Amino acid sequence: MKMTEEMYRIDRDGNKIATKNIRPQELLEDQLVQALAEQAEKLSLTLAEYKAHAFTEVLTLRDVLRENYQAKRGGKKGNMTLYTFDGSYKVEMAHADRIEFGPDLEVARALIGEYLDSVTTGAGDELRTLISSVFRMGEDRSAKVGDVLSLLRWDIQHPKWVDAMAAIRNSIRVYDRASYIRVYRRDDAGAYHAIPLDLAKVPVASATHYTTTPEA
Template identity: 40%
Template sequence: MSNQDTPAGYMRDAKGRLVPEHLVKPLDSLMDQAVRALIGHAEALSAQIARFRGHSFDDIASFLSIAADQYGAKIGGAKGNITLTSYDGTLKVQVAVADRLTFGPELQVAKALIDECIVDWSKGARDEICALVEHAFRPDKEGQVSPDAVLALRRVEIGDDRWQRAMEAITDSIRIVGSKSYIRFYRRANAQAPWQAITVDLASA
């Protein structure tokens, strides 16, 4: 039940039981108030950011449509990546489209081949490779492996035929299951100054 279902003069505990307010410890009551106030602000800000993101993409789409009509050409790079800058070169908006990857059953073949290599290789100089492999195939709490960590293995040059076949299996295992668009904002003092990101997410603020 939500807090709106709680009768006046009571608080609902984590088990759903009604507790008279005078029996709730003052510190617990104060913490409850603080948490509810913060969550209220966070939800409002989250909704505002979501609206801003939607408006931003709409504005960019409108500009691209006007540009295409005027010049008969498409602006933007591969997969919809695009950079827009102000006339004075001090403001920049970037749209980046990143693929979401998953792996097919070929990844298990790659893991088996790599395990064979590790068993045969002597320890010492190749310890860092073992650590890299262990990190690459370690699942997260959702049981998924990190695409970045797995794909990093392909940058390791090893002549062993099994390693080479494992890298081919990793390549064959890649499945693109969708994409996500990101929009980032930058400003700088003048056209020669380095770009500074304008933070719009709480984690990076």
């Protein structure tokens, strides 16, 4: 007898497994994950559509203000902040460069090593440990951008350090530009709080809907 789709499931290795041979708990798990994944796909598409719509509307308003009212809106790099008339909401359109480091970063690392070698022990050892953590490579074999750039704020006038900072600046490569739309709600105290569109930051709507005891 030919097996129909209802009579088997495909496992992770691409094998056909008869449904009757699958444990009930695995079928329940499969059903739940499949349903949640389908909902997540729809939400992701909705967010993508919202982002495209929001950018289009904000840019359209910017052009209307420029053409009809000779009002220049938008700051550095094209960033914009818009408010409702009562100030209860604001929308920010922001652009941020994504950067990585070129070969000059290794030059900077070597120069910082030479600087540390010239520093006496004690405080120098602590500084060496801190610098090592800054240059620790991630899983993709790249240093964390924020950690490396933080070194540029240190006020150290030693020639080796100054040269190292110049090497870091020379190593910076802009490889992409990310664009964001953020929406904020003002509270009673006048402070603005982002309306979370990141699933991890969205609060559970009601505690009564989440009764499972979390694992320790």
